[in-house]
Amino acid sequence: MSRHVQITFDAHDPRALSIFWREVLGYVHPGPPGVELSDGADPLAAWDEFLTRIGVPAEERDARSAIEDPAGQGPRVFFQRVPEDKVAKNRVHLDVRAAPGLQGEQRMSALEAECERLVALGATRLRRFEPEPPMSAGFIVLADPEGNEFCLD
Numbered sequence: 001m002s003r004h005v006q007i008t009f010d011a012h013d014p015r016a017l018s019i020f021w022r023e024v025l026g027y028v029h030p031g032p033p034g035v036e037l038s039d040g041a042d043p044l045a046a047w048d049e050f051l052t053r054i055g056v057p058a059e060e061r062d063a064r065s066a067i068e069d070p071a072g073q074g075p076r077v078f079f080q081r082v083p084e085d086k087v088a089k090n091r092v093h094l095d096v097r098a099a100p101g102l103q104g105e106q107r108m109s110a111l112e113a114e115c116e117r118l119v120a121l122g123a124t125r126l127r128r129f130e131p132e133p134p135m136s137a138g139f140i141v142l143a144d145p146e147g148n149e150f151c152l153d
Contacts, residue, residue, distance in 0.1 A: 006076045007094070010086075011146055014079035015044070018065035020145055021077055023121050024096060027067040086147045095139075095153040104131060108138050111152045115140050118152070 011017045022029060029043040032050035037043060051061045063081045099110040108131065119125055122145040131138035140152040 004075070006078050008078045008080060009146075009148060010082040010084075011079045012081065012085075013062065013146070014065040014081050015062045017144065017146055018067050018077070018079045019044075020122055021079075022067045024118060024123075024144075025067070025069070025074070025077070027074070027077065028070045030066060030068050090149050093148070094150045096150060098152045103137060107131070111138070111140050114152055115142065118142060 009017060009021075018029065021027065029047075031037040031041075031043045031046050035046055035050055037046055048061065065079045067077045069075070096114075098114040099107045102110050108128075115123075115125055119142075123142045124147075126141040126143055126149065128140045129136065129138055137153075141149060142152065143149050
């Protein structure tokens with residue numbers, strides 16, 4: 001029997017990091033439990049109202065955040081506040097498939113275009129790896145706003 005997974009990020013600012021990854025992955029913030037969101041409603045504003053209503057102290061309202069694949073295919077991504085800084089390279093990282101089916105210069109051009117978009121959102125470009133057939137089609141390594149490395153693949 002297979003299992004579903006959730007990917008969890010430790011973060012200083014879970015809400016801000018979830019907004020960044022929402023834009024990277026094309027995910028959405030789910031609404032609070034038992035709250036029906038109308039079309040166009042801001043789920044983060046709904047969370048603020050929900051947490052206020054149930055008495056969560058203001059300093060704890062940004063302790064966690066989550067995003068989900070609107071199609072229900074990909075894993076849920078959860079962000080939790082931690083006090084410590086990131087101090088070393090990730091042992092696990094995400095590969096964001098930004099150029100599926102593309103090869104050579106067409107692939108690298110698509111990766112570069114996506115890299116520009118993500119840098120504008122707050123990512124940091126770290127390095128580019130050129131294609132080395134047959135083992136590597138090429139990729140770009142970036143870091144999210146809190147320094148977590150990921151690849152555009």
